[in-house]
Amino acid sequence: MKGLSQRWRKTPAFLEEEKGQAIVIIAFAAIALLLFAGLALDAAAIYAGQSRLKRAVDASALAGVVELPNQDAAEQRTRQFMRANGFDTYNQEMLPVFEFARLPASGYLQWIVTATYRVPLNFLPLINFDYAEVREVAVAEYRALVDVFTTQTGGRGIVGPVNLSSWGRYANPKWGDAFTPECWTCDVSHGHCPEELVTNALTGEVLNCPPGSMRDVIPDGFNPDRIELHNEFGRGYPFRIHIPPAYDDDKLQIEILDPDGYNQPLRSSITISHTDDSAESVADCGDRADVCLLDTGPIDEDINDYWFVRLDENCSFGGCSNSYDPKYNTQTEYRLFYHKQLPDRSIVREDLGTYVGGASDASTDMQWIMAWELDVSCGDGCDIPDIRVNEDGSRSLRLEVDGVSGYSKNGFDLWAGPPPITETIPLDVNARNLYLLSHRGSHDTGGVVVFGSGYLPVTVNKTGLITMTFAFIPIQAAGIGMNLFHFDNDLAGHSMDYYLDGVPEWQGQGRLSGDGAWGTTDFQYQPPGSRQYDHIVLPDEFYGGYLVGRYQSLQPDNSSWRIEYEGVVGEMFVRLIQ
Secondary structure, X not given: OHHHHHHHHOOOHHHHHOOOXXXXXXXXXXXXXXXXXXXXXXXXXXXXXXXXXXXXXXXXXXXXXXOOOOHHHHHHHHHHHHHHOOOOOOOOOOOOEEEEEEOOOOOOEEEEEEEEEEEEXXXXXXXXXXXXXXXXXXXXXXXXXXXXXXXXXXXXXXXXOEEEEEEOOOOOHHHOOOOOOOEXXXXXXXXXXXXXXXXXXXXXXXXXXXXXXOOOOOHHHEOXXXXXXXXXXXXXXXXXXXXXXXXXXXXXXXXXXXXXXXXXXXXXXXXXXXOOOOEEEEOOOOOOOOXXXXXXXXXXXXXXXXXXXXXXXOOOOOOOOXXXXXHHOOEEEEEEEEEEEOOOOOEEEEEEEEEEEOOOOHHHOOEEEXXXXXXXXXXXXXXXXXXXXXXXXXXXXXXXXXXXXXXXXXXXXXXXXXXXXXXXXXXXXXXXXXXXXXXXXXXXXXXXXXXXXXXEEEEEOOOEEEEEEEEEEOHHHOOOEEEEEEEOOOOOOOEEEEEEOOOOOOEEEEEOOOOOOOOOOOOOOOOOOOOOOEEEEOOOOOOOEEEEEEEEEOOOEEEEEEXXXXXXXXXXXXXXXX
């Protein structure tokens, strides 16, 4: 047994020949593992390096763009932010490519930053690869939005012939609203426009824009101006309700005039009341589908010039006629919110509610509606807790006005301020105008001002000389430029003169836009960033004043405006577009 055991313990010859191969296999496996580990380590380094570069390039582009149009200052800020993120822009071994420039083709202030970074490697230098190059590009866009006045009567609550207006999402932009309609305009005078659009029955989304809506130029004919506004602000025209630091009432009322899309039927006669308590009967305008303002005559000339009958218009996509069809009426949503500041200093949107102006709501037609009454004291029960407070102590509420359906115009106005103490303020627009003219100060705003945040949809319901006070320009704007974009003035090439209150020797000049266009050629498509606009430069010796525009109107008209500074003044809109 002992001999047998020894015999079986003897290693066979063929196994004896393979002794030691396991060590070789393990060695090669270890090398492979080290190789893969090294490659993984270098891949991680490349990924981390590119991430660092992207953050730095994005931050430097955003920092630089707000210095425009001063390109030297923009360069300095760009380099400063790159250095703060760990990149020496003068070290060509680290950054062999570092470039920056203002994009000259754009109508906006845009700043491009390009950088190539050599990421140092750990393992690949063993095989003569010392670094890997990664590249990042960022384009930042900057707009300093002007707070545009929404009323031409000083916020007293008195309605004049220049009002706000918003059209439905199915409207033809030819009627004057550049930003709400989903499809771009087509020239109805040449028969290119259908009466209605093809929409999704459940969502209301437009499925197909008509062939005439620049589909050969714009993908599918969808309106790029609507997309631009919605990318900036969410949905609808943006308004800001400024609450000054000295506002001393616990409550704030927000009122909307004629929030609906309904126009009352024609009447055989309309009774006009005058400020001297006399009255007279006059004929209706004769067109239910259109705006109707009646001249009050010589008794109230320059006091209460107009008697308001209708503020809305009834149109299809293909045309506006004398035939009133309520199926084309617009439903408008008014969405109120504010910017809430969290403990970590970040800002979030806090919704306060939505008021819906019905497409055919006769009860609110030509009436002032109290849409909200808020407790703004910020004590117990405050409706705006943790609202962001500006450096000067002021606060802001935000309002979106969005024509969510329909083809027609909703003419409206806005007012905000404290509730009346004792007086009962009439709701009817004409009764309120007369009341406020004879009870001055009875509906004071308490310093609250409603602004359009850079954008303003306007209806001018008169002819002749039009004077519009656009904004108060602060002293900080001295010496900088302003860009004024206007769409569909229907006065192609007519002059627009700009003045500064208190600076009689200064004057700016511009040209009004054509039909369905930003420029002076009717129906000429100009994409965002390439539109014509009026450019004015404010004087260096300037201590603040009102910017006023004057032009001759040949007919009542709807138009869209966007006004911005070329410098850091007031609220800014800054974003990365690449």
